[in-house]
Amino acid sequence: MPSADPGRPGFLLPLLLLAGFRTLIDDLHAELARQGHPELRPLHGFVLQAVGDSTTASELGQRLGVSKQAAGKTVDRLVALGYLERADDPRDARRKLVRVTDRGRDGLHRSAVVFDELRQRWADTLGADRVTALEDDLRTVTPANWFRLDVPGWFGG
């Protein structure tokens, strides 16, 4: 029987986690916009990360946990924005390889730097040990290697 502390209702936990996630992502994209990437949306960074060296739309869909059609559409938009490019696979005429462009790599690299800065800011505020403890605790209560990016459809859907 969960003895619910009235001062610590359970519904606050997800709210705080979401708020933490959102402030980090908002701060990241505010900074990215300043550094020449104003069109990058939160989703895009995850997709770029998931492309890695080179993929196909189907493979990307599997990694992201969405259909190949959805992945293909997202690739289309990132191609239009100049962050991804398509190329033919010389060894399989069916496959269309998806690669990160120089602009994409620039955004990816800047994201990594800003994320490090933001984590450092948390460490300055809370103490480095609290941040690592927070990470360790979250790792404990969440499934490992978790990577499902269908957030819009998942939340609303």
Next chain:
Amino acid sequence: MPSADPGRPGFLLPLLLLAGFRTLIDDLHAELARQGHPELRPLHGFVLQAVGDSTTASELGQRLGVSKQAAGKTVDRLVALGYLERADDPRDARRKLVRVTDRGRDGLHRSAVVFDELRQRWADTLGADRVTALEDDLRTVTPANWFRLDVPGWFGG
């Protein structure tokens, strides 16, 4: 200068926060589906919470940080699902009051119970002190009274 620990890259922090949020919400809705509320989406619980005693679509939109039109559409869907109902305001013919139905209150109550159970499960795993510390730390680094529910459009949009 943020001295980035290679073992603790900054981008893990948002991923872990999102994973924590998502596992809580997924567990909640798996349980709610078992308890007779399979159509409830993650968004819906937040909306029901935001309605409170009685509101209007415009007011709801302000609380949720979305346009009145978006709020109105969401209310339409929750009315169709039987979680909300509309009524005329006897004192203002422009306003259409939005109220939570009995079914809505049932879902809300069950959600609160399940969230308490989930928080207790985290406390059993991590220790009660770590959970409260996690909450306190997140409260410190996030803006207070934060409540913006335009997640699908925000993330993808």
Next chain:
DNA sequence: TACGATCGTCAACGTGGTTGACCAAACAGT
């Protein structure tokens, strides 16, 4: 009374997701 602000709704659109259908290319079995 007349004017401006507010509420709800309609319409059009963008983004992200889904399924189903389809063709072309690759693969595997006889």
Next chain:
DNA sequence: ACTGTTTGGTCAACCACGTTGACGATCGTA
């Protein structure tokens, strides 16, 4: 080598959620 199955990409239709713009109807006030 030919045939049958699987796979990759795309098109089409649809749904959920968000946006802005426009427009009547109603309320409050000058």
